[in-house]
């Protein structure tokens with residue numbers, strides 16, 4: 001098999017990197033990892049060797065370069081169709097795609113005010129104007145997916161899919177900032193945090209030494 005390499009940023013801060021990394025680990029794909037700490041001279045020096053957009057994550061697969069987190073996940077779903085990237089049911093698959101794209105293009109207020117910071121405990125911080133609107137929409141998405149498609153597992157569509165990978169950094173933010181949710185969402189969040197791959201990511205974030213002051217309070 002042609003080697004897969006995923007270029008990522010810091011595990012503590014890089015929410016976009018977490019998405020494909022988590023899905024690849026969770027679905028059992030072997031890959032090499034190159035970590036370039038964000039917001040450092042090293043990042044500016046090295047990133048364009050790999051990524052035409054100058055951002056992480058970027059996937060290298062033979063001569064193919066794939067950037068943008070969701071495009072990476074879609075590429076992998078096409079390259080490795082035997083793995084469970086999306087629900088099999090057509091309606092569920094369509095909804096999984098809708099909410100994944102919605103995550104990719106929305107919730108800017110939440111993302112700006114509650115930057116991912118895996119190792120921090122910032123309960124009550126970040127609740128700026130408009131953040132609750134984003135939180136409410138995310139809660140509704142999780143509730144509806146669990147209610148309508150959640151049989152057969154504790155992920156949004158039962159078994160782990162790309163949709164869970166897309167929302168995992170939001171779960172991480174809700175944990176860091178102590179966002180209050182109902183029992184359905186709480187159970188979902190606990191299931192995400194208990195994934196072995198998620199635990200591996202968080203554990204690695206705890207030993208990273210770089211600090212990005214813009215993501216700290």
Ligand SMILES: N[C@@H](CCC(=O)N[C@@H](CS)C(=O)NCC(=O)O)C(=O)O
Pocket residue numbers: 009013014015016017038039054055056057067068069070104
């Ligand atoms: N839309 C992109 C966003 C990628 C992104 O913004 N990555 C951040 C790290 S999480 C980055 O590379 N920032 C470095 C920079 O902008 O200099 C994706 O989905 O992959």
